Amino acid sequence: MRQSIIQWFRFASPQSFYPLAGRLIPWFWGAAAAFGIAGLWISFFVAPTDAQQGEGYRIIFVHVPASWMSMFIYLVMAFWAGLGLALNTRVSGMMAQALAPTGALMAALSLWTGALWGKPMWGAWWVWDARLTSELILFFLYLGFMALQAAIDDPRRADKAGAILALVGVVNIPIIYFSVKWWNTLHQGSTINLNKAPSMAQTMLWGMLMMALCFWMYSIAVALLRVRAIILERERHTEWVKHAVE
Amino acid sequence: MNALLATVRRDLLLALRRKSEVLTAVFFFVIVTSLFPLGIGPEPVLLKKIAPGILWVAALLATLLGLPRLFAADHMDGTLEQMALSPSPLGLLVAGKILAHWLLCGLPLVLLAPVLGLQFDLDASALAVLTVALLLGTPLLSLIGAIGAALTLGVRGGGVLLALLVLPLYIPALIFGAGAVEAHIAGLGSGGHLSLLAAMLALAVFFAPWATTAALRVALE
Numbered sequence: 001m002r003q004s005i006i007q008w009f010r011f012a013s014p015q016s017f018y019p020l021a022g023r024l025i026p027w028f029w030g031a032a033a034a035f036g037i038a039g040l041w042i043s044f045f046v047a048p049t050d051a052q053q054g055e056g057y058r059i060i061f062v063h064v065p066a067s068w069m070s071m072f073i074y075l076v077m078a079f080w081a082g083l084g085l086a087l088n089t090r091v092s093g094m095m096a097q098a099l100a101p102t103g104a105l106m107a108a109l110s111l112w113t114g115a116l117w118g119k120p121m122w123g124a125w126w127v128w129d130a131r132l133t134s135e136l137i138l139f140f141l142y143l144g145f146m147a148l149q150a151a152i153d154d155p156r157r158a159d160k161a162g163a164i165l166a167l168v169g170v171v172n173i174p175i176i177y178f179s180v181k182w183w184n185t186l187h188q189g190s191t192i193n194l195n196k197a198p199s200m201a202q203t204m205l206w207g208m209l210m211m212a213l214c215f216w217m218y219s220i221a222v223a224l225l226r227v228r229a230i231i232l233e234r235e236r237h238t239e240w241v242k243h244a245v246e
Numbered sequence: 247m248n249a250l251l252a253t254v255r256r257d258l259l260l261a262l263r264r265k266s267e268v269l270t271a272v273f274f275f276v277i278v279t280s281l282f283p284l285g286i287g288p289e290p291v292l293l294k295k296i297a298p299g300i301l302w303v304a305a306l307l308a309t310l311l312g313l314p315r316l317f318a319a320d321h322m323d324g325t326l327e328q329m330a331l332s333p334s335p336l337g338l339l340v341a342g343k344i345l346a347h348w349l350l351c352g353l354p355l356v357l358l359a360p361v362l363g364l365q366f367d368l369d370a371s372a373l374a375v376l377t378v379a380l381l382l383g384t385p386l387l388s389l390i391g392a393i394g395a396a397l398t399l400g401v402r403g404g405g406v407l408l409a410l411l412v413l414p415l416y417i418p419a420l421i422f423g424a425g426a427v428e429a430h431i432a433g434l435g436s437g438g439h440l441s442l443l444a445a446m447l448a449l450a451v452f453f454a455p456w457a458t459t460a461a462l463r464v465a466l467e
Contacts, residue, residue, distance in 0.1 A: 137414050137417060140410070140413075140414040141414050143410065144407075144410045144411040144414065147407055147410055147411075148397060148398070148401075148407060148411060151398070151401045151402050151403060151404075151407055152401055153402075156467075157464055157465070157467060160464040160467075161397050161461060161464050161465070164393070164397060164457060164460055164461050164464065165397055165411060167457075168393055168415070168457055169415075171453070172415050172418075175418050175446065176414070176415075176417055176418055179417065179418035179421045179422060179442075180417070180421065182421075182425075183421040183425060
């Protein structure tokens, strides 16, 4: 047990994490490609046409995994931020910084595909539904995090300030979500109810699962790729980076 | 507690010697709310319906105007570092600064809101609910805003960045604050909204000075 703890902390140093990330990235790319091909094949060729929504429903194979990832990545980001703040480990802050653009991308993708799906199904690109609204706010939170980190020149200070913001955000997310939900039910603006989704066929569920795993692997691969770049940039003065780049 | 009161008195005194800064935010509030009828049209029914939302959004923006000043001057002349070194906990002094900010930027809005509400043809009971909602909501705005102000202290483009960080976090206050008035007008009763607003305020009173202090320490490093 004691041995394993020491092993984990070894990777808190950028120097030992850099090669580990490099070794892991191809595996995650491979897994992303495998799950992606399987998921796309199921979602385009195996999954049956939906009785009510026709072919248009196939957007959900991208839309749902993207929404899941956008929410999950914020949690992971806040986890790394909190860890960095508590233990003062450098790689933690870098991980949080590396995850933010992917999370924002997922949120944007989720909003975009949601709009594409909404037009044929609801007849509107945008509805002030509780989920859409809270996803939009999540997107704003990602933008705020990235803007704050970009505005501070000293990377250590940027990490800490970003960490505090991420933690404040993660406390606020449930409050925002429920307030938006109650706001929506109070107004009764739209008659569309997303919650009563028709029960899905088994193959559709499989397709969505495969796509979710694909997005998951892609996010990890990209985050590791980005964290490697951040490590190189921040540690450029050190001896080992000069050797690593050669 | 003495330290807190001393901080409040000091900040109020400083602000009263430069009255224009405080008054700017108040006039901003008045002007923004007056712009909406000009943009939308003078139909009383429509204006009455959107009045709570307009007043709340204007209050949100007016609070935002005062936030960059919350710590900036003290950061520039080194007072903030002295505060961090002082024997009384920094969190307490920060709480005092936030309280002073609310007294200067929040309370005037609360007092003005009923007058502006009259322009939108709200009746007396709706005005009372609006005032209570703002009384609970504006301290919440000051508390959450202080976190953002501390995070953006001495940062490039701090003002715009502050808005980007803080406005998404203001959304629950806006929803329940404006919702209280709307629910009252619709005859649903405003108790639930006001209770939730008060609950959020209680949470923020506890956590926000703490988070603000952490952010200030990062900025002072």
